[in-house]
Amino acid sequence: MTLYVAARLSLVIPMFLGSTLIIFVLMRLLPGDVVDQLMGLEGSLSAEARASLRQLLGLDAPLPLQYLKWLGDLVRLELGVSLRSSLPVREMLVQRVPVTIELAVLAVLLSMVIAVPLGIVSALFRNRAIDFTARLFGLLGLSMPVFWLATLLILGGASFLHWLPPVIYAPFWQAPLQNLKQMAFPTLALALSLVAVVMRMTRSSMLEVLEQDYIQTARAKGAAEPTVVLRHALKNALIPVVTVVGVQFGYLLGGSVVVEQIFGLPGLGFMLLNAIYQRDYPVVQGAVVFVALFFILVNLVVDLVYGVLDPRIRYGSA
Secondary structure: OHHHHHHHHHOHHHHHHHHHHHHHHHHHHOOOOHHHHHHHHHOOOOHHHHHHHHHHHOOOOOHHHHHHHHHHHHHOOOOOEOOOOOOEHHHHHHHHHHHHHHHHHHHHHHHHHHHHHHHHHHHHOOOOHHHHHHHHHHHHHHHOOHHHHHHHHHHHHHHOOOOOOOOOOOOOOOOHHHHHHHHHHHHHHHHHHHHHHHHHHHHHHHHHHHOOHHHHHHHHOOOOHHHHHHHHHHHHHHHHHHHHHHHHHHHHHHHOHHHHHHHOOOOHHHHHHHHHHOOOHHHHHHHHHHHHHHHHHHHHHHHHHHHHHOOOOOOOOO
16 A cells, blocks of 8 residues: 555656646736736836836746746745735635635535435436436536526525525634525535536446446345445445545535635635736636645545455555
């Protein structure tokens, strides 16, 4: 297992460096920079003033030097300072990341609670009414855009339930009830689309596992059907499901921009989108690097979970 973990960790560095290079280049390919954004908001500046401001912000150096300087800061765990607010990016992430992580965790937990049992039942009653209903539910979940579903939840809550979540965000450790009320609709909007993916994968995986010889052997020995399903089939069927959930969790962490915008949550996505509008390079780069590193670590954890779910998987080879 040690060799396996070491091999997986050896891939983290090149993947991390590749992600830093991609985000650095993509940000510089966007038209304009933070100086142009300031000019649009605060009036025109002379060419000398613009050059002086770019020099002050460190934007006049050649791009390779800017990239190497940024990598040097990352090695020292320094993410830089916002070009607009002059706040340290690390402090901004500390304030915003917990909101997005809470939203992603709640969405994944809710989707698992709904999708896994639904996928199991759908596989056990294949081509029956409950199976067709579950598959139709999954198709609807995949077809509905998250922004449209979030808008429907707001309209439905206001029109039929006469209730809307609190507008002012409250951290969970300060006001748990208010926090959960505010997270209810965003969590539901993200979870429903994830439910469709996890349910379809659970159903497909369960159908494949239920056809295996060892399942037929367990039934032939007289094992009860709940034992066959939950003890013998489910653990192996969950391997591809864990993969999907791990990947989707990474996507939720970086892809909750729209939901956070609609519901006014001060999370990572909200901050990242505003930083892109403002061409605030250090904030965008710091946020994306955090998401990329988190995504890489989640994939590593998923690989390690495989061995727990299926003892046939060996860690000796990468």
